[in-house]
Amino acid sequence: MTDHSEVDTVTGKSTTGHEWDGIKELNTPLPRWWVICFYLTIIWSIGYWIVYPAWPLIQSNTTGVFGYSSRADVAVELANLEKIRGDKMVALGAASLADIEKDPALLALARAKGRTVFGDNCAPCHGSGGAGAKGFPNLNDDDWLWGGTLDQIMQTIQYGARSGHAKTHEGQMLAFGKDGVLKGDEIVTVANYVRSLSGLSTRNGYDAAKGEKIFAENCVACHGDGGKGNPELGAPNLTDKIWLYGSDEASLIETISQGRAGVMPAWEGRLDLATIKAMAVYVHSLGGGK
Amino acid sequence: MNKTVNPKDLISEDNNGPLYAARKKVYPQSVNGTFRRIKWGLMAFCLGVYYFLPFVRWNRGLGAPSQAVLIDLPNSRFYFFFIELWPQEVYYFTGLLIVAAVALFLMNSIGGRIWCGYLCPQTVWTDLFYAVERLVEGDRRERMKKDKSSDPMKLERISEIVLKHSIWLLIAWWTGGAWVLYFNDAPTLVKELVTFQGPVIAYVWIGILTATTYLLAGYMREQVCTYMCPWPRIQAALTDEWALNVTYRYDRGEKRTSVKKAAELRALGQQVGDCVDCYQCVAVCPTGIDIRNGPQMECIQCGLCIDACDNVMAKIGRPKRLIGYDNDINIHRRQEGKAPIYRIVRPRTVVYSAIIAAVGGFMIYTLATRSLLDVNVLHDRNPVAVKLSDGSIRNAYTVRLLNKSGYDRVIAIDAHGPANATIHVIGIDSVTPDRPMIVIPRDSTSELRLLVTAPAENNPEKSIPVRFHVTDIGLGEVASATDNFVSP
Numbered sequence: 001m002t003d004h005s006e007v008d009t010v011t012g013k014s015t016t017g018h019e020w021d022g023i024k025e026l027n028t029p030l031p032r033w034w035v036i037c038f039y040l041t042i043i044w045s046i047g048y049w050i051v052y053p054a055w056p057l058i059q060s061n062t063t064g065v066f067g068y069s070s071r072a073d074v075a076v077e078l079a080n081l082e083k084i085r086g087d088k089m090v091a092l093g094a095a096s097l098a099d100i101e102k103d104p105a106l107l108a109l110a111r112a113k114g115r116t117v118f119g120d121n122c123a124p125c126h127g128s129g130g131a132g133a134k135g136f137p138n139l140n141d142d143d144w145l146w147g148g149t150l151d152q153i154m155q156t157i158q159y160g161a162r163s164g165h166a167k168t169h170e171g172q173m174l175a176f177g178k179d180g181v182l183k184g185d186e187i188v189t190v191a192n193y194v195r196s197l198s199g200l201s202t203r204n205g206y207d208a209a210k211g212e213k214i215f216a217e218n219c220v221a222c223h224g225d226g227g228k229g230n231p232e233l234g235a236p237n238l239t240d241k242i243w244l245y246g247s248d249e250a251s252l253i254e255t256i257s258q259g260r261a262g263v264m265p266a267w268e269g270r271l272d273l274a275t276i277k278a279m280a281v282y283v284h285s286l287g288g289g290k
Numbered sequence: 291m292n293k294t295v296n297p298k299d300l301i302s303e304d305n306n307g308p309l310y311a312a313r314k315k316v317y318p319q320s321v322n323g324t325f326r327r328i329k330w331g332l333m334a335f336c337l338g339v340y341y342f343l344p345f346v347r348w349n350r351g352l353g354a355p356s357q358a359v360l361i362d363l364p365n366s367r368f369y370f371f372f373i374e375l376w377p378q379e380v381y382y383f384t385g386l387l388i389v390a391a392v393a394l395f396l397m398n399s400i401g402g403r404i405w406c407g408y409l410c411p412q413t414v415w416t417d418l419f420y421a422v423e424r425l426v427e428g429d430r431r432e433r434m435k436k437d438k439s440s441d442p443m444k445l446e447r448i449s450e451i452v453l454k455h456s457i458w459l460l461i462a463w464w465t466g467g468a469w470v471l472y473f474n475d476a477p478t479l480v481k482e483l484v485t486f487q488g489p490v491i492a493y494v495w496i497g498i499l500t501a502t503t504y505l506l507a508g509y510m511r512e513q514v515c516t517y518m519c520p521w522p523r524i525q526a527a528l529t530d531e532w533a534l535n536v537t538y539r540y541d542r543g544e545k546r547t548s549v550k551k552a553a554e555l556r557a558l559g560q561q562v563g564d565c566v567d568c569y570q571c572v573a574v575c576p577t578g579i580d581i582r583n584g585p586q587m588e589c590i591q592c593g594l595c596i597d598a599c600d601n602v603m604a605k606i607g608r609p610k611r612l613i614g615y616d617n618d619i620n621i622h623r624r625q626e627g628k629a630p631i632y633r634i635v636r637p638r639t640v641v642y643s644a645i646i647a648a649v650g651g652f653m654i655y656t657l658a659t660r661s662l663l664d665v666n667v668l669h670d671r672n673p674v675a676v677k678l679s680d681g682s683i684r685n686a687y688t689v690r691l692l693n694k695s696g697y698d699r700v701i702a703i704d705a706h707g708p709a710n711a712t713i714h715v716i717g718i719d720s721v722t723p724d725r726p727m728i729v730i731p732r733d734s735t736s737e738l739r740l741l742v743t744a745p746a747e748n749n750p751e752k753s754i755p756v757r758f759h760v761t762d763i764g765l766g767e768v769a770s771a772t773d774n775f776v777s778p
Contacts, residue, residue: 107717108737129672140676140686240679285716287676287686287741 089113093274097150100281107281114282117275121267130286135245135262141288143242147231148290154280160266161234168266171233176218177257190214191252197227197239200247315437316512316578318420319430319570323597332408333417341464344471348372351696354733361473367733373657374733376694385653389646396642398525400634401615402535406521407592412514413576415465415507419458420576426454430573458508459500466499512577516588526587532633534615536591538571538582541624542612549606564608571595571613581613663699664692665760667771675778677746683708684743685775689715691738691760693730699762702727707756708744708775715740727763742775752777 006015008026016025029035048054052064063069088109092100100106119128125136132138137145146156146169161169176182182190192202193211202208219227222235229237236244244262245255267276283289348358348371355362360369368375375382397404406413427433427450436447470492471479482488483496506514515522529535543565547555555562565582572580574594579586581595599613620630670686678684693699702725705713712724716739720726730736742756756775761768 101717104717104736111739127672129670131673131676138673138676140673140684141678143679237679241677241681242679285739287684287714287716287739288678 089272089274089278092278093272097154097277097280097284100277101150101284107285110278110281111285113275113278114280114285117271117279118282121271122279130283135260137244138242139283139288140286141242142290143237143240144231144288144290145234145236145244148284148288150280150284150289152231153283153289154276156264157276157279157283158266158268161264162261163263163266165266165268169234169264171222171235172261173222173235173255173259175257175259177253178259182214182218182256186210186214187253187256188249190219191249191256194219194227194238194252194256195247195249198241198247203249313513314578316576317430317433317437318576318578318594319573319598320424321570321574321594321597321601323594323600325593325597329408329417329592329594333414336409336411336414337418341468344468344476350374354696355475357475359472360475363473374694376692379660382653382657385649388649389653392642392645392649394521394525395528396639396646398528399530399533399638399642401591402529402533403522403525403589403591406515406525406590407536410590412506412519413590413592415461415503416511416576418461419507419511422457422461423454426450426457455508458504462500462503462507463496465503466496469499470495512588512590515577515590522587530638531617531619532636532638534617534632535585536581536589536593536596536613537585537616537618537621538565538613539611539616539621539624540582541621543582564603564612566602566606568602570598570602574598661767661769662693662695663701663760663762663767663769664694665758665769665771666690666692667758667773669773669776673778675776677778678743682743682745683749683775683777684741685756687740687742687758687773689738689740689758691728691730691736693732693734693736695732697732699730699732700727700764701730702761702763703740704759704761705742705756706759707754708742709748711742711744711756711775713740713742744775746777749775749777 006017006024007013008015008024011026014027016027018025030038049062050064051066052068053061054064055062092106092110092113095103095106100110118126118130122130126132126139127136130139132140137143142148144152146152146161156169159165159167159169162172174181177184177187188203189207189211192206193208193215196202196208196211215227222230222233223238224230224235227238229235236242243251245251245260267279271279343359344357346358347356348369349356350369355367355369357369358371360367362369366377394405423433427436436450467483474489474492479488479492483492510518540563542563544563545561546563546565546567549566552562552564552566571582572578572595574597575581576592576594577588577590579588581589593615596611596613596615600610603610603612616630620632623630666689668688668690670688674685676684676686689703691701693701702722703713703715704725705711713726714720715726715728718726718728718738726740728736728738740758754775755772757770757772759768759770
């Protein structure tokens, strides 16, 4: 209990009644308006508990009579955003791929959209800037397994390669060694022959004529005469400077012996057509497109 | 040691008062004279500029805003007559602030608180509100009488009060209204505002500035200057002994006595002051101080006491400027019988003027010669370089072209550095393979993806500097940026 009966002589105010080593404290209560505001906030908080989510329960929480949730707010915001984007994406879906690249506004939209979707879906394999890695093509260069025109890029994105989709690109590098088609020394010889096609050095004492013969018998069907490749089959050009799995002898022996069949998933069904278009334009605009 | 001590004895007489002093309401009396006329003139000028400037038009051609002074926030542009600034040129405001600050210093070193007394919005609006108060409720004595009166209010008095606050609120509302007009096309916004179709934010700002004007000029008045404003403290540190301040010249004022007595004493050949203790200087003071107590923090140096005193001196046939712009040096010199000296030109003022001239001159020079064409280049980071199937190297850049002019431009881009390089801009079919051309619309920027391709054998270095030149092929204006051309 506090005793307010003692009055300080200097100030004329009552004291709190406490005393610490002879020091007493003046009774200076909080201003009334402050106290009233404080009580009002408490009353307000009760109302808040009732109408808004407030108390944690074991599994969930009280939802409040307004049924408000910030997650629902986000959903509404996202829906609005989709609506705004939707109109723009309709224009993108309606335009032809070539027209998109000609129209600066559509090109900017397609590149912005494409960049985002690329980051979400393609970057894990191709890298965030499409720089690629061993087995995953660099999308910035001008070497295309399945063709580098806008339509071909779009087709590859839409249906994938060896993806299992009905319209997917088929064709693969056979495992000539594993399947017993070629013997070890033949593989080494043809690997050196392939290196020579793009002007790379060859092993001492390698038989060029034998290499050419093996190449003609086994490889020309897909890679074509002179090893220029065939985008219909996804057979790479062996005469250029770009090597998806490496150009050193060991890598080539591995490729010829074990085969190669990288998979590109089909994006039809996962992404809508306008988005795939945007991505095709984006990939094409990375610079390597034909 | 057992003596009882009365706590009251422990507190000295000087500091037992409360730290809080209640405001004494000020009732400034009307006054006529030179400084009053200067103040009316400056008030009319400043408020005229503030209230009407948004309506001044300036032709910038079709599609551009026609408002002379416009802060266009949605489009990130600032228009000031013939000047158009982009966000990246905001450093001009730094220059402007430096000039403004040093101009304040200069004013201060020449004539004391000229800013406070004549130009500060707080002073100008308070002065205006006092004028309204005088017009509606009468001069100093009447107002004091009305405020003191304990009689129940009559209709006349109530209508006076209502009228005064209505006019105050009208001025305050117009003040807030003018503010928002600087951020939008004024005639359009006025039309929207009166038909209640204006943006909510405009109403909010009008509300805020109406409230601040009404409170600051109607109620807080001199307390803003005395307690809230930092400038009086700063300017006290900037002033020097040569600065002219509104000063009571006690060298000729003391001893104070009545007109009659002074005449008698003078007839006897005795020393007597010109001050007749009429308290006119106190009556007209908008901060309620007595200038005869010497320079004080509360004094905003508005010069009204000079007018009041001059009027009295004229009536009693004594020389004017018993209160005037002066300083202690000259008071002491006069006391010693020497002629006063005034030094406007001294190192301090010369240095301030030089800074203003230098910064101002630099700003004008850079504004006059600034390029309306600019280019920024950002190198692709992933991948940094690309090897093409024929072995040549390609680097990709994001290029932003800025056309700050009021006309569309045709721009040609060249890259200098890598040997035998070709340039390609995505989306542009260029007729000249090493010099693509792009149209940039007026007052806008274009972001382009630019590819530079060069044979590897001609560019053996790991990294070569590359310089991009963008040329307005119509006008020959050139801007450039540098980056690097990197080999894989």
